[in-house]
Amino acid sequence: MTPLQRIQEQFPAEIIETHTFRGDETAIIRPASLLPVAKFLKETPELDFNFLMDLTAVDYLFYAGGRIQKEFRFEVVYHFFSLKFNHRIRIKVPVDEKTPEVDTLCGLWASANWYEREVWDMYGINFKGHPDLRRILMYEEFEGHALRKDYPVNKRQPLIGPQN
């Protein structure tokens, strides 16, 4: 039984969509169930996802040149890996534009701390319960979130020197 089948069995009501591509399994889950699903992935002995490999986000504004309109603007993407069993799973959580919020995973994987700060910095997605949600790459005075698709490419906000 693959990890994906395992969480489908455990959380049948929470999974919106799944797909598998060449052995890489993905589940799109409801935001409210993120913490229980993550806890299940980490703490079940036969899954044992002890490594959060990546945590990032996608902005689907103007997706496919504006032809595809998604219900939710953002998706937060989690890549989990088990060092013991050498298996992986990708979890996606849709996030609304008006209240861009998901629960933090800092309590489960310590590495989530900086990943979540990066996603906050670049996409402005708030992680509820994060111990220290500050910008990590850009400076404090930076206005807006640079990887949002509506952030103008040519926008400049230098710390010092003339506007260029």
Added chain:
Amino acid sequence: MSSLSSPTNFFTSKLNDALGWARKFSIFQYPFVTACCGMEYMATNCSHYDQDRFGAGFPRFSPRQSDVLFVVGTISHKMAPILKTVHDQMCEPKWVVAFGVCTCTGGFYDNYSTVMGIDTIIPVDIYIPGCPPRPENVLDGLMKLQDKIQKGEQSRTLYDPRTKIGRPAELQGGYSIEGHIKHIEASS
């Protein structure tokens, strides 16, 4: 002393020329290395090309002890105040070399994080374009800097993007996404 005062061995000079000559062959440089241009900088410093032949082989890692600031690599807006502080800490007379096209104009970067040319922050004496510049190009720039030091010239002006004053004309064009897309469409 008697021979110096005789009319046949008369020798005229200016103190500034002598100072300039001494300064241009004892450049104490501060390498402000942030990116891939640093590789070419190191290559220029090592034995194949050997910057030390020009008296510039001794990097000082304190701005207070150096004459020439080598800005080698992309400067981001977050790094800009640090670069400005380092430049302010250097004693006069001081010169600045923009090493690589990112420091000259921003290069191919046109985004939220990159300074579009360090001459918007600090005055630049010598521009060495290239991505990265070859060591020959760097040595050429170094010799041009030596000429400038000999003459006692220093750049004092910042580049203003609105008036286009303060940057060489051949570096004015810069990179634009529109121009790049046009270039791709024309060549395909």
